[in-house]
Amino acid sequence: MATLFPDSFGALLQFQQALESFRTSGWLGAGPSAGGGYPPINIFKKGDDVVAIAEIPGISKSDLEIQVLGKTVRIAGRKAVAYGDKASLHRRERLEGRFDRAFSIPFEVDPDQVKAECRDGMLALYLPRTERDKPKKIALG
Amino acid sequence: MARSQALEVQEKKEVVSKDEKTVPARYYVPPTDIFETEDALMVVMELPGVEKQSITLNVENNVLSIDARIDFKKYEGFEPLYTEYNIGHFARSFTLSNKIDQQQISAQLNDGVLALILKKAREAQPRQIAIN
Numbered sequence: 001m002a003t004l005f006p007d008s009f010g011a012l013l014q015f016q017q018a019l020e021s022f023r024t025s026g027w028l029g030a031g032p033s034a035g036g037g038y039p040p041i042n043i044f045k046k047g048d049d050v051v052a053i054a055e056i057p058g059i060s061k062s063d064l065e066i067q068v069l070g071k072t073v074r075i076a077g078r079k080a081v082a083y084g085d086k087a088s089l090h091r092r093e094r095l096e097g098r099f100d101r102a103f104s105i106p107f108e109v110d111p112d113q114v115k116a117e118c119r120d121g122m123l124a125l126y127l128p129r130t131e132r133d134k135p136k137k138i139a140l141g
Numbered sequence: 142m143a144r145s146q147a148l149e150v151q152e153k154k155e156v157v158s159k160d161e162k163t164v165p166a167r168y169y170v171p172p173t174d175i176f177e178t179e180d181a182l183m184v185v186m187e188l189p190g191v192e193k194q195s196i197t198l199n200v201e202n203n204v205l206s207i208d209a210r211i212d213f214k215k216y217e218g219f220e221p222l223y224t225e226y227n228i229g230h231f232a233r234s235f236t237l238s239n240k241i242d243q244q245q246i247s248a249q250l251n252d253g254v255l256a257l258i259l260k261k262a263r264e265a266q267p268r269q270i271a272i273n
Contacts, residue, residue, distance in 0.1 A: 012166035012213055012229075019224045027223040040150045040226040044219040051219065055226060057187035057253040079148055083176050083183070093172035094187060097148030121189035121253020 028103060038099040039075065039123070050105065050127045057121035058094070064118060066125065068111040073125065076100040108133040150225070156232050167229040171209070171255075175235075179267065182241060182259040188231050189253040196255065200243050206234035207255070 019042065027043065039054040054075060056064070064077040081096035083089075108130045115126040156168040171186040188196070188209045195210040209231040216228075237243065237259070245260040 015213060015216065016167050016227055016229055019221055019227045022221040022224040025221075025223045037150045037225070038148050041223075042221065042225060042228075043223040044216075045222050046219050050222070055189040055253075057189040058251075060252050081174070083174070083185075084178070087176040087178050087183070089174070089176045090182075091173060091175040093151075094174050094185065095148050095151060095172075099148050120192055121187070 028105065038101060041075075041103070043105070050107075050129075052105075052125040052127060054123040054125075055121065056118075056123050059121070061118050064123070066116055066123075068109050068114055068127075071106070071108050072102055072104045073109065073127070074100070074102040075123070153227060153229070167227065168232045169227075169229050170233055171207075171231040173233060180261055182261065184235065184257040184259065186231075186233065186255050186257075187253060188250075188255050190228065191231065191250075191253060191255075193250050196248075196250065198246070198248060198257070200237070200246065203237050203239070203243075204234050205237050205246070205257075205259075206232070207257075208232050209255070 039056045041052050041054045044051045044053065052073065056077075056079070058081065059077055059079050063080070064075070067074040067076075076099060078098050079096050081094050105127065109127045110130040113128040117124045117126075151172055153169040156170055171188050173184060173186040175182065175184050177183070184205075186207065190211050191209040192212065195212060197208040199206045199208070211228055211230055213228075240261050241259045242262040247258045247260075249256045249258075
């Protein structure tokens with residue numbers, strides 16, 4: 001995987017192309033993924049950690065609920081778009097509604113160590129493995 | 142305005158324009174709502190991941206253009222494992238009618254949603270006419 005040099009010309013495009021190619025990645029597997037596709041999530045590896053980043057524009061912390069159980073992560077909430085009664089609509093492209101999505105990842109998550117950051121319409125979930133699920137190094141005799 | 146539409150993922154649309162950007166990366170069109178109140182036109186667009194300082198608002202020749210950039214430095218060291226959406230800068234422009242007072246445009250950014258308030262020029266606001 002190419003390392004990123006943010007100031008380098010073209011590195012941005014490379015990153016975007018990499019993201020595109022991981023669309024058909026089977027990493028998430030065929031686990032129970034209930035509740036529809038919203039919000040869209042990207043899953044990254046950063047060193048030994050796995051980070052799930054979801055796009056949730058217009059959704060604040062109070063409208064969001066995150067649960068973790070075993071290998072499943074659940075993100076639920078409500079996206080509200082309200083403009084008041086005295087408004088006349090010219091163009092409507094934003095969507096709103098309730099969402100409730102659960103997805104399974106290929107390892108058990110330690111719920112006490114999960115860190116969630118919600119900022120600028122993005123949700124970042126740091127998902128650490130449980131001690132039990134961490135690969136153990138095998139010493140060669 | 143009640144609207145019971147199922148909330149689904151909107152695939153990002155890439156900007157198609159005759160003017161190329163100088164940055165060789167994909168630009169996307171942010172979903173935008175435009176509505177009008179008595180004294181202003183509101184333009185509300187979704188710019189997830191964009192910070193205040195990365196937005197450039199420009200009004201020139203009656204065209205309002207928005208350029209919003211993502212800080213890719215945050216993704217340094219992140220290797221994708223599984224993706225459902227792409228990440229990129231956003232750009233969109235709108236031609237303003239002369240109903241808008243171009244000196245009085247204000248903006249607010251909350252949770253990745255940019256709300257532009259374009260106040261209508263005084264002449265364009267509805268006026269009550271008293272009958273003697």
